[in-house]
Amino acid sequence: MTSETLQNTSKTFEFSFPTCTNEELLYKLEVPVQIPYDGSTRELVQRVLKMFHIPVYLEDELNEKLADFVSKETKNFHNERDAKLIDQFKNNELDVECVIKNWEKQFKENVVDFAEQKGTSDEEVFAAAYHKLVHSPALETIMQVESSYAKTVMNMLKNRDEDIQKLTQKQTEEMEEKMRLLNVSTTEEEINALAAQHFEQQSLAAGRWDSQLDALRHTQRATHRAWLMTAINEYQTDERVTPSTSPLSALPPEPLAPLAPRLEESFTIHLGSQLKQTHNIRLVAVDMMDLCSGDRADGGAWSRVQPALALYSSELSGAVLCADARVRSPQLRAATEHHFADLDAQLRRIAEAVEEPAGRRNAQREGGARARRALQPGDVFVTRHSNLAEAHVVFHLVVDDDSLKSGDITSRHPAILGLRNILKAACCNDVTSIAIPLLLRHELTEEMTAAWCMRRAELVLKCVKGFVLEASGGGGAALRTLTAALPAAISPALFAALGALLPTIFRVSGPVRARPQPE
Amino acid sequence: MHEDESCKFAACTFFAKNHPGESCGSNGLPLTPSSITILGRSQRLLTIEHTNLCTYLDIIRGKHERIIVVAEVIGKSLAEYSSKFSYEEIINISLQVTNAMMFLHKQEITHRTLSDDNILLDSSGRVKLFNYGMYYMTNEGNEVPFPLGLPRYLSPETILNGGGPAADVWTFGIILLELCIGKLWKNIKPGPTLRRILTLVHANNPAERIAREHDCLEAYKEIPETVRNLIEKCLKIYPSERATFEELIEDLSKINSKTLEDIKQPRGLMGCKLQYLYYWWQLTGGDIQAELKKNGLIKNSPPILSMPIAILLDGGTIGGKTGALFDRRIAKYSLDLLKNRLSHIPPQDFYPLMHERRKDYDAVALPKIIRERDTEYQFYRLLWFQRLLHGYPYTTQYIRTEAEIDIPPLERGDVWAALLGVVGDIEDQYERIDKETPTPTDRQIDVDIPRCHQYCWLLCGSAGHRTLKRLLKAWLLTNPQYVYWQGLDSLTAPFLYLNFCNEARAFACLSAFVPKFLHKFFLKDNSAVIKEYLAKFWQMTAFHEPELATHLHDINFVPELFAIPWFLTMFSHVFPLHKIVHLWDALLVEGPSLPLFMGVGILRQLRDTLLDSGFNECILLFSDLPEIDIGECVKESIDMCRISPRSISYRRFTNEPEMKDPMDIVEVPLDVLLSETCSRISLADFFSLTCQDKCCVVDIRSNLLYEKSCIEGSINVPYSGVHLGQHELKSLGAHPNKVLTEAIRQKKIIVVASAEDETAQLFSDYLVKCGVSRVCVLHGGVSALHTHVPSLFGVPKKTAHK
CATH class of the missing domain: 1.10.472.80 (Ypt/Rab-GAP domain of gyp1p, domain 3)
Incomplete structure (x- = not known):
């Protein structure tokens, strides 16, 4: 449309008036005026009167003349420009095809009346159905079904692990046996051959299990989705019917085992100098992988309720994982993904999609010897999950682990900047609670002394404070809960020290005090 | 009544443009979101009133850059009328449209999106243009991702990426032609439509050419010549040759033969200001977004489905949300909710009389925040304040009395101006101040403004920044005795916030506020x-x-x-x-x-x-x-x-006239003031407190002096006998302790009277340390009181000591 902005021009306003003593002698006044003029001409008149000491009796006349001048010139300005355009068009000096194509594209892509009629996508239909069902009495059934599916997968994973372990053990024994007999009855070639054979067996077993797992997940997904869609149809036709007729018999509610106690502290904080926003900060010592694990092993069906209820809402939870530059899956042991493509497929898609833009960016940045098309530290890739305990969205923050080991990183470090982008994206995409690794590392290593941890935590928290404030101005969803995760192995003393650090950085809302009522 | 006629307002919604990636403005601060810019620009539209324009009621900024525009609505759009209009009707409709358009062009607002679906016509033949400010509020379409207008109404120069106000004349011409010969370029896609419009450039008579293209030449020829001339005047290729709306009005008035009957102004609820109706409707629980959702204008796709798949370090996102399409439909709202809520209100209550004793509402006892959300309470308050403000400045006293209870949020700007005594031609006064010429303070102002109440969407946009700067400069210029102290920006912000489109009044309020509350605070040496x-x-x-x-x-x-x-x-x-x-x-x-x-x-x-x-x-x-x-x-x-008592908060640096009466004086030199813990009470205040038996006098002179003559009802605690280290009232002795404790219980004011200031201060300080509230010192001490009010003195009753 008006891609080219209006070029303002300056026109000179001329005004002359006779002097008091001599009618013949004229004072002349010339004022340059920007056309189009975006202020008030009456104000301009006042400035002119003052600046040139013009007698006040001319005020009205000047007001009128200047207003006329500006309106006339503005009209001319538009008309001349448009006349030029039309002339150019007449003389075939314009690339009309391009202009029209552009309009066509604009209308087609942005305005409903001209867009191609697009039905709701399958994804959206399923999302709506699922969201409706989990907010209906069918929730319990769905949870049980999903739990049993998960259990099957977990069992198979267990079997796989056992099987592979058995195989490994057998192979080790065999190998030891052979080694013992080395130079007695076996030769090096034979051992090499055996090693190769073992390797083959291993990969064969792994492959077999993987394909079995894949097949299982695939069937589960298909069955589950089909069942859900039937259920929603039944539910819609008759609201009273609870779709409890699941393909599986209802399971008895499992007893909840108590969770292992973990170090945890919560704060309610206020941010902002005048208008205060309330946020929650949770300091937890937990392995980030646990937050993103498939299932709390003991949680049973009910640990999935919360994530399922919120999955298609606008109150998502997210987690930040540190990753290296290769787009690959962290070791998530997960149940079947009933909603999104499975992790590997998502990652493959990401790898394909980032290749081009990242490559372009890296080329601009004189990438040199570095991998041309890979993500760089500070970049983030995002995966979606329906089967994780505490996250719907995982932000994989690409970091350079070596540089993060160093004790003195600044607020301009790529990892911190990446964090900023993550928080911004979270706000823009309705992720209202997010977990970040507070120290930007998942494990405790030896260089991470108490002082190191304090320094790092302080830096990250201070930056996060700024980012949250900044992101909240963007008009998205407000971040409600920020979970700051510390390595699970952290010592209670250090945890307490970090807990004490928080109130010095944030304004923690005070305890509610009962005020004595005046009698 | 027709179903459509019961709807008084409607809403439409769209998304503002997203700034790509990590872009910063020239000042290094993040770019203002487009929705903020739109919000700021559109405020001016809210103040526009014209009989042929639908009043804008609200511009809402939703989540994720959504803008919702709420405006008045009447009848049906021209597009919805299926029957053909007679030429008499067409001329009258055109006249009303041109009236509205001329008004807009006078205000330097280009419509650009004029079309048959935003020209509304009710059953009595009245025309109003709906949402005429899209082009204006979106900064000529720069703040939205979609093109404005409909292809068939675009003028040739607009298609070529130009187009000024004269483009509206072309559009009007096309609409007029459509009214006469039927819809043009029906079922043709945007591209071909635009191509056809462009080819008109080569035609001598574009209107005729269009008619020929549509095989309506016959029909075209049948159009009365007067109307045909008008159409041809509008559809000139070169904008300079087109008629202006002024000229069109002139022509149309000549041929217009239809006069609309006056509609009687409805009484009761429907006779109230539309802004009030909208406000009350919201308080009743009216939800703009809900109706939009119901009509499918707000679609909530689950956010998880539109998550980006990667975010590069520079902020560029890959994948994720694709912009929502711009839906031109509108959702209409019925006022039934409000009508039901207020149905029990007797008709006379709609017209409160100023001198009538008004009934008390139950809500008065509730906290202010709740009162501000109570439909019925706000209904009464608004009507009442409307009446009072109507009589301003003669009703100042009434306004003040009512404002003491509370101020309806919707009229706060007006009420504040009234309370501050803003009168006169403030626009003219404000106009005369030079707000543009650079001054040395500009730099500091420029630094402070982007930090001033930026959570407020109005103040954080460029419109807010510009106006705030103008206000500050104007104030500094008119108050040469003062300098810019940081904080002046914050002080100005509330006035700007309440008078966003009335700069002159914001300025007048600020100018009245400072001398009243902050006299001399902005001196260079303050x-x-x-x-x-x-x-x-x-x-x-x-x-x-x-x-x-x-x-x-x-x-x-x-x-x-x-x-x-x-x-x-x-x-x-x-x-x-x-x-x-x-x-x-x-x-x-x-x-x-x-x-x-x-x-x-x-x-x-x-x-x-x-x-x-x-x-x-x-x-x-x-x-x-x-x-x-x-x-x-x-x-x-x-x-x-x-x-x-008034005198204890007396300050020397106020704008109030100097106290002359020795009974009123409490002034002391600044260094003395700084050394005193307790303030001084004037003789006059003391006298009035004594008369009301609201104070307890502690006379700290020696026993002898006290016995001779003392203030009646006072107790004597000789200063020489007080142990200043022991912060307990008990140590003063049984009788003083009893009297003081009783006085504290009755919330009396404790007045320390002495012969000299020094001991009075030390003793009052001692009382404060004992935790005694409401302690003050009698200014001038016992002797001054004795000089001016000897009648208060007597001889102590001996019996009291026993």
């Missing part, structure tokens, strides 16, 4: 003024919160450390706007001494924390003030203000 203010604040703290004052004295946490921004900006630097307005509502009614007590009120809310804190904790606490319950703070400060 140290004496601030010192006096803080000393007074400290004395008020000691008066109402002795324990707290003692503690803060002990840890040496003086008001200079925290209270300067409170008073310099009248709290506008420390609280968000929605709290400031409540604070200032009270301020404007109660007068210049209230802020002192508001300061005390804030301290009182933090009392427990402060008492537990040392110096460092206090500094930390005030560096980022915790949440304060403003309703509570205002209530308590008004109470404190009202029970405090």
Whole structure:
């Protein structure tokens, strides 16, 4: 449309008036005026009167003349420009095809009346159905079904692990046996051959299990989705019917085992100098992988309720994982993904999609010897999950682990900047609670002394404070809960020290005090 | 009544443009979101009123850059009328449209999106243009991702990326032609339509050419010549050759033969201002978004489905959301909800009489925040204030009395202006001030403005920034005795916020506010003024919160450390706007001494924390003030203000006339003032307190002097016998202890009377340390009182001692 902005021009306003003593002698006044003029001409008149000491009796006349001048010139300005355009068009000096194509594209892509009629996508239909069902009495059934599916997968994973372990053990024994007999009855070639054979067996077993797992997940997904869609149809036709007729018999509610106690502290904080926003900060010592694990092993069906209820809402939870530059899956042991493509497929898609833009960016940045098309530290890739305990969205923050080991990183470090982008994206995409690794590392290593941890935590928290404030101005969803995760192995003393650090950085809302009522 | 006619307003919605990636403005700050720019620009539209324009009622900024425009609506759009209009009707409709368009062009607003679906026509033949401000509010379409207008109405120069106001004339011509010969370019895609329009450039008579293309040449020829001439005048290729709307009106008025009958102004609810109706409707629970959702205009696709798949370091996102399409449909709202809610209100209540004794509403007892959300209460308040404001300035006294109860949020700007006594041709006065010429302060102003109440969507946009700067410059220029102190921006913000489209009034309010509340605060050397203010604040703290004052004295946490921004900006630097307005509502009614007590009120809310804190904790606490319950703070400060005798909060640096009567004087030199813990009460105030039996006099002269002649009803605690180290009332002796305890219980004011100031101060300080509230010192001591009011003196009754 008006891609080219209006070029303002300056026109000179001329005004002359006779002097008091001599009618013949004229004072002349010339004022340059920007056309189009975006202020008030009456104000301009006042400035002119003052600046040139013009007698006040001319005020009205000047007001009128200047207003006329500006309106006339503005009209001319538009008309001349448009006349030029039309002339150019007449003389075939314009690339009309391009202009029209552009309009066509604009209308087609942005305005409903001209867009191609697009039905709701399958994804959206399923999302709506699922969201409706989990907010209906069918929730319990769905949870049980999903739990049993998960259990099957977990069992198979267990079997796989056992099987592979058995195989490994057998192979080790065999190998030891052979080694013992080395130079007695076996030769090096034979051992090499055996090693190769073992390797083959291993990969064969792994492959077999993987394909079995894949097949299982695939069937589960298909069955589950089909069942859900039937259920929603039944539910819609008759609201009273609870779709409890699941393909599986209802399971008895499992007893909840108590969770292992973990170090945890919560704060309610206020941010902002005048208008205060309330946020929650949770300091937890937990392995980030646990937050993103498939299932709390003991949680049973009910640990999935919360994530399922919120999955298609606008109150998502997210987690930040540190990753290296290769787009690959962290070791998530997960149940079947009933909603999104499975992790590997998502990652493959990401790898394909980032290749081009990242490559372009890296080329601009004189990438040199570095991998041309890979993500760089500070970049983030995002995966979606329906089967994780505490996250719907995982932000994989690409970091350079070596540089993060160093004790003195600044607020301009790529990892911190990446964090900023993550928080911004979270706000823009309705992720209202997010977990970040507070120290930007998942494990405790030896260089991470108490002082190191304090320094790092302080830096990250201070930056996060700024980012949250900044992101909240963007008009998205407000971040409600920020979970700051510390390595699970952290010592209670250090945890307490970090807990004490928080109130010095944030304004923690005070305890509610009962005020004595005046009698 | 027709179903459509019961709808009084409608809404449409769209998304503003997203700034790509990590872009910063020239000042290094992040770019203003487009929705903020739209919000700022559209404020002006809310003030436009014209019979042929639908009044804008609200512009809402939703989540994720959504903008919702709410405006008046009538009848049906031309597109919805299936029957053909007669030429008489066409001429009349055209006349009304041109009237509206001429008005818009006079306001320098280009419509650009004029089309048959936003020209509304009701059953009585009245025409109004709906949402005529799209092009204006979106900054010529630059702030939205979609093209404005419909292809078939675009003028050739608009298609070529030009187009000024004259493009509207072309569009009007096309609409007029459509009214005569039927819809043009039906079922043709945008591309071909635009191509056809462009080929018209080569035609001598584009209108005829269009008719020929549509095989309607016959019909075209049948159009009365007058109308055909009009169409041809509009559809000239070169904008300079097209008629202007003024000329069109002239022509149309000549051939217009239809006069609309006057509709009788409806009575009762439907006769109320549309803005009020909309406001009440919202209070009743009317939900703009809900209706939009119902009509499918807001689609909530689950956010998880549109998550980006990667975010590069520079902020560029890959994958994720694709922009939603712009849906031109509108959702109409019925007022039934409001009608039902207010159905029981008798008709006479719609027309309150000023001198009638009004009934009290039950809601008055509720907190202000709740009252502001009560439909019925706001209904009565708004109508009543409307009437009062109508009579301003003759109703100033009534307005003040009513404002004491509360101020309806919708009319706050007007009420404040009335309370501040803003009268006269303020526009003209404001116009005369030069707000453009650069001055040395500009730099500082430019630095401060992007930090001033930026959470407020109005103030954080470029429109807000520009206006705030103009206001500040204008104020500085008209107050040459003053300089720009940081904080002046915050002080101006509430006025701008309430008078966003009425700069002159914002300025007039600011100009009236400063001398009243902040006299001499903005002097280049304002140290004496601030010192006096803080000393007074400290004395008020000691008066109402002795324990707290003692503690803060002990840890040496003086008001200079925290209270300067409170008073310099009248709290506008420390609280968000929605709290400031409540604070200032009270301020404007109660007068210049209230802020002192508001300061005390804030301290009182933090009392427990402060008492537990040392110096460092206090500094930390005030560096980022915790949440304060403003309703509570205002209530308590008004109470404190009202029970405090006027003279104890006396300040020398005010705009008020000097006190001449020795009975009223309490003034002391500044250095004396700074050394005193308790304030002085004037003889006049003392006299009136005595008459009401609201005070307890402690005479600290020697026993002998007391016996000779004393203030009646006073007790004698000879200063020489007091152990200043023992902070217990008991140590004063049984009788004084009993009397004082009783006085404290009855909330009496304790007046220390002495022969010399020094002992009076020391003793009053001692009482404060004992935790006695409401202690003050009699100015001039016993002797002054004896000179001026000898009648209060007598001989002590001996019996009292036994």
